[in-house]
Amino acid sequence: MFEVPRLTIRPGTGGYSKGQTRVIEILEAALDVLLDEGYQALTMRRIARACGITVGNVTYYYKTKDDLVRDLTAGVLEGYLNIFSDISKDETRSLEDRFITIIRLLLEDIMTKKTTHFFPELWALSNHDPFIAERVNELYIGARSVFNNLIPRLNPSLSAEECELVALFVSASIEGMTVFAGYNKPWQPHMPEIEGIAVKSLLDCVKAMTPEDIARFKDDDFSLKQKG
DSSP states (O other): OOOOOSOOOOTTTTSOGGGHHHHHHHHHHHHHHHHHHOGGGOOHHHHHHHHTSOHHHHHHHOSSHHHHHHHHHHHHHHHHHHHHHHHHTOTTSOHHHHHHHHHHHHHHHHTSHHHHHHHHHHHHHHTTOHHHHHHHHHHHHHHHHHHHHHHHHHOTTSOHHHHHHHHHHHHHHHHTTHHHHSTTOTTGGGHHHHHHHHHHHHHHHHHHOOHHHHHHHTOTTHHHHHHO
16 A cells, blocks of 8 residues: 655755755654644744754745745645556556545545644634635645546546536545544544445445436435435
8 A cells, every 4th residue: 555755845845945955854843843732833933943943044944934834735745646646647557446546545544643633733724714724725626636537537427527526525525534533533443444435435426426416416405305
């Protein structure tokens, strides 16, 4: 199984390619602070102390906390995107196998401390902080790109917009499991069964969904008609 790196930093991140090693050190320290102490503790001073450098050294690379958070979220996402790209382009695997592999990868990644602590922290902050909300939206647009690539080929009957809706549902279904079966969560020991349920139900959903189904779902009275 693939393993998602903590951070994947592109050359030049932080605006100073000559200080790439220092940038990585700062972002790694920032991620540790966020995971162990929460977003409120993520200050330039706290990051500097974690790195053993001065605040001035941190602000040399990152003028503001927003700049740092932007690179931090991008660095977390980049590792996923690289692995997703490798899987989705692997022509030795069937489309179904690629889809299943990504679902299993994401669910197993949920059980890591990084994922269980990092993403819910951002979710909570995004309700009150427009900057974080924008970062979260960008992050998940990128994360859903792999499903937006695979779903049209698994189910060619769906339009581009319909594929995006299904991709959103698949992504949300997986992410929502974090609070129940993530790192040190009550249902973590049951992840093998959860993986099996997710693989079957989500793959079936993607392949069986029709434009007619989605059109019916738009009807405000759909749920009432079902009950009747």
